Amino acid sequence: MRTSFGKPSPPSEDRRWKIIGATMRRHGYQPHALIETLHTVQESFGFVGEDAFHYVADSLRIPLSHVYGVATFYHFFNLKPQGEHTCVVCTGTACYIKGASLILQAIEDEYGIKPGETSDDGKLSVLTARCIGACGIAPAVVFDGEIVGGVSATDAVNRIRRCLQK
């Protein structure tokens, strides 16, 4: 929460804060630039951390709880750092019917992590998405940004193993 007058300064010397500052400046520090700014934060850091919440809220003149509410409303924003590798399982209607839950179960059995969690060694994050728009190739899974269709539970585990070996 803002406790002094004047322009808020970035949380650290990290150059990535400059990019976030630029996004806010481009929108004239208007409160409606919130989602756009959160996008930039996520692109730059991979997640929206507490220091980012404070910096963005103070710069755009938005209450902290409101910023937090917006960030948690959209599944897109991660509030914790993600693992080195990510695996996004689509749980939209088509993928769900084609067995997305079996894929998630297989991953949980193999690596012990549920959707939204990151493995203890910080190597792998498992996420879900409500329809990634690839219903034709259901069930679809995104491994490190690469969309793969028609994935079986064993396929998924094998692919993750390959990703982790890279």
Next chain:
Amino acid sequence: MNPSIRVKTFKIDDRDVSAREDETILAVARQNGIFIPSLCYMDGLTPIGACRLCMVEIKGSTKLFASCVTRVEEGIEVITNSKRLQKYRLRILEFLFSERNHICSVCVSNGHCELQSMADQLGLTHVRVPYRYPIQPVDATHERFVVDHNRCILCARCVRVCDEIEGAHTWDIMGRGVEARVITDLNKPWGESESCTNCSKCVHVCPTGALSEKGKSTAEMKKKQQFLPYLTWIREGRT
């Protein structure tokens, strides 16, 4: 009165009423002593049409309208009570009761809870959907108040009173759907909130036992809401 604001005449339950064009159906009904159930609506706060209890029918339309956010129109005929509306209202209450753990007998607001009295008034005798019994936290970190998420119906009165009247906006709602929850600041314990001014407005506008004062018994925990019309009235006089 601003002369550019026109007056509209229309009917509520076959009674002729007139109102300024910027008024809502619910406000006009209340002025005329016509009862429309509501939970999230509160005089003095911006209506948000969240609870859907105040839905009414308008003749000529199959749609239902949340009367707290629907402006009056010339010549409309509003129906505030029908078989269909009763059915929907009861269903909404059933969902509210089954969504969290509303156990009246052990609630600090037993006997002066708006959810409880609304259920009583609308004749809710039983809940036909299974209870969810979610595990919800209770935050008693604040030195004077407690937030019990088991009793929260997400009416957002606390959010609005904190933002609009107190001006602190300590409260907001995080998440969505069944996972939505009221939060203070960055979802931190209330006691650690830096923006909270300990004014207790949120506690007193809360319709249920979700927000209460510490150390108060059921008999003592009556909500005092007189500050809201007073502050609104004083502020209107200043502009």
